Amino acid sequence: MAEPARGGASLLDPEVMQAIGPLDVVATRIVEGLLAGQHRSPLKGSSVEFAEHRAYSPGDETRLIDWHAYARSDRYYIRQFEEQTNLAATLVVDASGSMAFGMSTISKLRWAQVAMACLARLLLHQGDAVGLMAVGPGPPRHLAPRAVPAQFQAVHNELARLQPAGQGALAPALVELAPRLRRRGLVLIGADCFEELEPLVKAMGHLRGRGQDVVLLHVMAPEELAFDFKRVSQFQSLEADGERIDLDPAVVRQRYLDRVNRFLKELRYGCAEIGCDYVLARTDVPIGPTLAHLLGRRATGKG
């Protein structure tokens, strides 16, 4: 069940921010944007610092032709400069019905909201551009990445508006997201991925193919991982209205766990194959350490 966002500050857990504050977002893959002063972009562009020449090709801007080099070599060369850019991160939040689940802990959606808000603050603080895509029951809502401070409020408001409902539709949303991302950057996904894995992995692979660094925060509740219910209960689906089942948890527990573990394994392997960074985010584990672990791992290049 989604917990209503009561204000911008509510998504910014002071403790979380304290835990991840000293850390910087470090991209370990080939990312063109860096944090100011620390990352160099592999891309060449207009900048004050000359990088090299390259042969002219039709379509290049004529203002970039180095006429001095033409004079020397009678060939057209294009002046290229080292471009000092910031990271363009897109936060993708799954707001399907199953994300509302939370019994002994906060709901998975709440967890994702807080985590994404923290990351947005951090990234904006570093001067990176932050965008948002909310995948809910309707068409995904997209917020283009921007690096202005006011972007946090926009991201925050969009996060707070999220109401979990409907079936998971993360895969088509990611497919739709890909062409919107003109610059290569970072895509942070917070979702439980309770949908068909093959399309989802393909969609994430598609993003990877377009040069995006994809990080999947796989949010799972402890009950979903352990299924340690004792009493005969009725389980009502959070995604499909009227779908319910009465059963004795003890009877189906083993088979359920088998299926969940297989699901986790397939998802993890899928992420590994496409070069996606996979992090299992348990809602019973504090958000701060989880994000710290994520960022720390990326800073060290392990992944």
Place this chain on the structure above:
Amino acid sequence: MSVLNLAFLWALPLVGLPMLIHLLARRRRDVVAWGAMRFLLEAAPRRRRVWRLRDLLLLALRALAMALIAMILAQPMIRTAWAGGGAGRDVVIVVDASMSTQQRLGRETAYEAMRATVARVLGELREVDRVRILLASTTDRWLVGSPQRADRELRQLVDEQLIELAAEHGTADMLRAIRQGIDAEPAAEVNGRRVVIVVSDGQAHGWHADRPARWYWLSEDDALPDVRVALPTGFDQPRANLALEAISTPRHCLAAGQTARLTTTVRNAGSAASPATTLTWRRGEHVLARTAIGPLEPGQAVPAALDHTAGQPGVAKLTAELDHDDALALDNRASIVLEVVDRLPVLVVDGSPSAHPLHAAAGYLLAALGDAGQTGFEPTVIDAAALAGTRLADYQAVVLVDVPRLPEAAPAALRAYVAAGGGLLVALGERVDRDHFNGQLHAQGAGVAPLALAEPVGDVDEGGLEERVHGSGEEHPAVRLIADAQRSDLDRVQVYRRHRFAGGEGGEVTALLVTGDGEPVAVEGRVGRGRVILLGLPLDHSWSRLPLAQSFVVMVHEWLWYLSESGLTRWNLRPGEPIELPAARAGASALIEGPGGLRMTLTARGDVAGVDGGGGGGGGGDAFWFGHTTGPGRYVVQTQEEAGDPQVFHVQRFSAESDLTPLSPSQRETLARAGGLVFAADPLEGTLHDTGAARQPVHQPIWMALMLVLVGLMVAEAMLAAWVSRRRAASAGVPALG
């Protein structure tokens, strides 16, 4: 459909109980809003619907079980013709309850075999049949009077009652009982034919087989029902049966010290020779004498007698019993009750006092009565005028000796006295005023005298009638002795003149002495409980030689004893003769116990005696009265307010019941031909007539069937629940799919 216990239908809403429990259980069930539904569905997808079906089936079974329990408690009945399968039979079972049914063959009596037959017949009757049971005995009576369904309760009740009735010692008239069974009101609930089933021991007595004409009415009318007779097997084989006939004695009332001869007869009423045995006489438990009885052929009889000297005043019961065990033990014993009195007070009203003894009639009477110490008579002589002031109840008998006229109130007092049981001897003579006699004592039949007087016949001075008298017969106890020509000289008494009676012998008047022409000389009449003897001769020798005969003394004694007995309690009764016992006052109570488990309380009434006498005007005293003495045996009456010994009455049994001669094949054939009787081992066989009538719907209980369904339901529920439990337990260990 109807129900017997409507109140239990209020329990029907309990059907919702399993549903309620189910819903409550569901309400109590935890509800989890679950996200990872796909994994749960994969974990238990296929069984879900099946489980729901099983649960619904279990729920339905339990609800149905609750409904069945409520219905069973309500005891539903359905009205259907199917259960009956046709028209019901209107069955009347006539059970022979006569004494002969107690005959024994080995260890079993015929009555026990008959009881089993009744039980078998009742058990074979169907739901639609109705049955009544008539007991044939001295007085036929209904054991089950209204048509009933022969259910288990009725069968048990009938069997218990038949066991209790086993001690009946009456006699049965089977023709009369069958007629009563046929004439019974048709059972309203059935439209089948009447079937009369007679269950008897087959003793020939009571069947009137020698008079087939009495049975023709039954076979001539086709509308009359079938009569089927079931007889126990084996009881027609030859057996010896010694039987004692009733003990007889001239008088049941004796003076202390008098000797009476008690006689009985031992008869072999069976069909085989009997061995020698002994007959023991007892007074109470005291053995008086033993008489040896030799072997007897069938039908042979030997007399046995006992000269019994009366002891102390009181009532004594004497018993004769054969020391012999035969087919019928009940007739091996006979009893008689004798009453011994200290004195017999007699009031003599002398109407012709004379100083000369040869001319005083009362003198001859007193001479005949003799000494009170020897004869017991205690005479008191008064004149006619003193009669008005005399209390008559103090005397057992009153003798009017040639009384010309009585005081004004005396005739009514005498009538009341006689009606209450007193004895009156009126000896007529020369001085009797005929008009006064006819007007006051006879009073057109309303007086105490049974007959009026006509003009005397015979003239003494002219030689007289030269008639002789004799007793009217040896059967009458008053003249049994003097009518015996061998021992009596009565027939030599000459009569010269005598009074004649007007109106002749009526229905209630018996001649005791008659002339050679049959003219009555002495007659007996009854008024209420008492007796009156009218003698047309004086007690002196002026009109006859009667007082000079030896028989005169015997006659006076016998007559006075005979007259006195009517005022005494009758201890020895014939079956059906009522018990009458004087009581201290009206409203007193007494307990009577008798054969057949009889035990009831009697209330003394003031109008017991004298009622039948008519016009007596309260002549009877206060007394207990019991008329249902149909069963022979011993009846004991214990008054509850007066301390004293219980009064014992003895009702004689029917000697014919000792004759165990069975119905012969020819007699059965006669009955079958004349009355259409069917002798069959299975009396119900072939009685299911298809009358063509519409099938009669009957109320059929169905709770037993519902009970079986309930048991089946519970078994099914238990099996299903166990199976579901086992399946669930097993499914916990099923390996993961895929």
